[in-house]
Amino acid sequence: MIRDGAIQLNGKPAKPNALTQTGDCVEIAYPDPVETDVEAENIPLEILFEDANLLVLNKPQGMVVHPAPGHLSGTLVNALLYHIRDLSGIGGELRPGIVHRIDRMTSGLLVVAKNDAAHRALSNQFRDHTAHRSYAALVDGNIKADAGKVDAPIARHPVDRKRMAIVPGGRDAITHWRVAARYGQYTLLQLDLETGRTHQIRVHLASLQHPVTGDVVYGREKQPFGLVGQALHGYRLTFVHPKTGERMTFYAPLPDYFLQALKKAGEPGSGEYILNLLKELECGNPS
Known part of the structure; x- marks a missing residue:
């Protein structure tokens, strides 16, 4: 985003090596989500919790989280696009709603964001x-x-x-x-x-x-x-x-x-x- 000029420091495009100080003004222009070409697929999901902002699910062993070469269908993202109408787009075209991931052959819990505000807040928690x-x-x-x-x-x-x-x-x-x-x-x-x-x-x-x-x-x-x-x-x-x-x-x-x-x-x-x-x-x- 820095290289694309989407982040400004004190009204000027920020440089990748820029250091901030107390009182600096940082502005971030989040790009509009790119419409995904990934198809929705009716794949069963074990959802433990869901509300308007997020859902928590138990991913089975063998399921890929997001599409990648060799795994363009049958992924968690394909299933989410079928089960949920609106997903966060911050993750990019191939990862709508995905805040974190686990390996294909690892099973377990994942939280998925259903809007951009939830995505940013949850991502910050994992980062911090x-x-x-x-x-x-x-x-x-x-x-x-x-x-x-x-x-x-x-x-x-x-x-x-x-x-x-x-x-x-x-x-x-x-x-x-x-x-x-x-x-x-x-x-x-x-x-x-x-x-x-x-x-x-x-x-x-x-x-x-x-x-x-x-x-x-x-x-x-x-x-x-x-x-x-x-x-x-x-x-x-x-x-x-x-x-x-x-x-x-x-x-x-x-x-x-x-x-x-x-x-x-x-x-x-x-x-x-x-x-x-x-x-x-x-x-x-x-x-």
Whole structure:
């Protein structure tokens, strides 16, 4: 937007390296949303909450969030365009309403903006780390410690541009983890994100030599327990409602693919038991 002249500083086009001072006047001219060519598709969605400003949904494993080469249909955006008449356009032509995203083979909670004001407010919360996300992950190996933190910058892999990696000078990335249960060769973790970088949890856990089970990109090629992707689920999402100011927290129970993997790993408890266990571990987290 700076290069397009849409941001002015004290009445003049701002430069990318401009520094602001107290008393400066910054004006932003948001462009009109571009009419999308993405087609609406009648794809079922699991919506947990919806009002005039936003909706919260539980994305299934295997669904791409927004259209991309090789995935121009069957995405969350295609489904949203069918189910909701008006969506925020700030995200651009291919991402109407999308505030944040999760990987295709990761399941879990997402918040979607239904107007531009909600989109800006929610985006600011994710940028400022006042919106919080918690995940459950089954990982390879038996982690000896009960809890820990990975503070390591992430950027594109210097050789394989389709992957992310821990790279000096990359974007700050911090992941907190706690052991929820141990199954000998596998461990169930509860994780909280301070930042939300692409593939953050997967890269950070792989750096501990405990990659997410089923993750063929950052872990082993073998996928046990009938998994077709990584055993990673965003089970909790917290943010402040952009209109009412109410702090809202949502939970998504572990999906069947995750529960089946846990059962085969040796977990005797029910899905409700596991979710309650994860909730107990949230106490004292940075969120």
